[in-house]
Amino acid sequence: MFHLDIQSRKPIYEQLMDKLKEMIIHDVLKTDEQLPSVRSLAQELTINPNTIQKAYRELEREEYIYSLPGKGSFVAAKKETTNEGKVAPMKKELERLIAEILYLGVPKEELINLIHTISEKKEEVE
């Protein structure tokens, strides 16, 4: 299903969260679609089930997925937050990253194009 980098400085459960978020955001995983079970995914990726569950727990807390004990874990319906408490730190991080990339000489047009490209891919889906 995916490939994780064990050597990476980024924790495995975060890498997994990123991958799953990406698939949810890009509608590769559809609303109410069932995710691989904790144990099967652990076996497939040859990592510990507890690590998978940690990722699932966090994704549930962030409302990207929901879990039904005994049944499985599923993709949650999209939920427009605009919750500033949640979005504000992400904007802050975005700002930092953009400033640095511009400083390194990447033209702003390239970044604006990036936004448009991602945004169009988003509309394809809705």
Add this chain to the structure above:
Amino acid sequence: MFHLDIQSRKPIYEQLMDKLKEMIIHDVLKTDEQLPSVRSLAQELTINPNTIQKAYRELEREEYIYSLPGKGSFVAAKKETTNEGKVAPMKKELERLIAEILYLGVPKEELINLIHTISEKKEEVE
């Protein structure tokens, strides 16, 4: 000079790198300006000198600063890289962040405005 969050999940040396990069990028610290010495900054922030040095070493590796043994550490001249090996992973991270923020319901215009704002601040300086 700045304030660091000891409780943060982000390592202290990375927080320090971010703050210094920000000041260099926004020209608060000018080219060839001397940075606080490892020891004085450690004392001011009440953190270990080794932690400061780790930040400085990394910043030197990324060519944001240069160090002269016996003399001090100084802000490096701006260096347009467009070095894809360095910029590519940052773009990847940017892409991830933008996709998530858009998914959460922030309008793309807001992000484009952000780019313009940062970009203008950048031109003020050049």
Add this chain to the structure above:
DNA sequence: TAACTGTATTATCTAAATTAACACAGTTAG
């Protein structure tokens, strides 16, 4: 010479990430 600089080393402590080995309860197909 004294007081600064950066740099390096070695040891110790701590917290987070990960693994391991379970257990318990709800669900479902045969």
Add this chain to the structure above:
DNA sequence: CTAACTGTGTTAATTTAGATAATACAGTTA
């Protein structure tokens, strides 16, 4: 009903990165 799935919880052990502590050495400068 049972067997094989699900998610969830717990407790312990291991590993690793980050941070601290205590020095040391060499270059710079007033």
